[in-house]
Amino acid sequence: MAERDIAPSPAVLLRDGGPPPDGATDRRSLPLYRAGEIDVPFVVQSSVENIPGDTFWEMHSHPTHELLWNERGASSAVIGGRVWTITPTAALWVPAGTPHAGWTPAGLRHRAAHFAVDAVPSISDVPVAVELTSLLRLLLDRLDADGLAPAARARTEAMVLDLLVPARHELTLRVPDSPLLAPITAAVREDPGDATTLAVWASRLGVSTRTITRTFQSETGLGFSRWVAAARMQQAVAMLARGDRLDEVAERVGYHSASAFGAAFRRITGVSPGRFRSQ
Structure with a gap:
């Protein structure tokens, strides 16, 4: 089989946070924060990004809990020697302060939601997969809507938190x-x-x-x-x-x-x- 048909897995090459796979067109460096190190003015805040080129995310951590998923495509995260595969249906919960590295290929539509530690207890002390159901996706999308009234936002956030449970299956591999x-x-x-x-x-x-x-x-x-x-x-x-x-x-x-x-x-x-x- 030709080498170009099967590229080496970026996930395995990312083990322990570096070095990035050959061909990475973007290398991003982010801070290492402790859990709750920064006060945030929200309960849940999400973001979306279209990834234009293969991107390596250096080892970093957030002061907030983080939920990672994709609207399209598959990406990888590496935490403590374990490689996680993230897809549109298999999300990853990363507790606040947990160091992790990542790989996102070109063309991927990347999503992330951050949860304030003083308002949201972590669903697990360690990273876990979360099944991203259709209802959970709709609720997370609703939180991105402009002009959402405070009461409606609070109800939506409560429903999101109620649906955040560890999945029965995990796309993970220890190297x-x-x-x-x-x-x-x-x-x-x-x-x-x-x-x-x-x-x-x-x-x-x-x-x-x-x-x-x-x-x-x-x-x-x-x-x-x-x-x-x-x-x-x-x-x-x-x-x-x-x-x-x-x-x-x-x-x-x-x-x-x-x-x-x-x-x-x-x-x-x-x-x-x-x-x-x-x-």
Whole structure:
């Protein structure tokens, strides 16, 4: 498969906040704030930005809680060695003061909402995925409307807060630190369809299959096969979000049929590839 067909995953290259992937046309530096370090004159405030070029966001943190999602396209955030995939339906809640880095590709329509810590308790002490339902999107859009009366705004904010709950499925992946696993993670990053088996990797690296499995489990919480499947799905989500055909995506991430890919995608994300793309 040609290298131009499968670019290395920016999400994995962003691990620990740098350096940015090759080809980044914009590098943004933001401050590191502690939770509540700055008083803000709002309960919820959102923003929208069309990203003109591939953009790397250096490690930063906010004095407010943050909800990140996209109106179109898929982006990545890196927090403590864990890579999160953010889409129009899978949002990410980042508690105030949590350092994070990010990658947003060209053409993405990026959304963010900030929540004052003195008015909104965090829904979690750690970053969590939030299912961005149609109702939640409509309410967040309403908060952006001009001329919203204070009473109406307060009611809308209350409904938004009521709908902010951790999702059952998360598009997240922990990247292992171990040098032993580096060749495996690099191979999957460069080609998510790489079909090298655990036994072959053990032979190449001169260790037992049990050693590889134990190392993956201790560093990522997943065994070899499950980690590879999760890494493939992160790439698949990005491909689907940019409009690639289902059968092409299935082949590129190592599945011999669209049905097998669909079953794996549904198991990890909670929705079928077709439903994900339609949402």
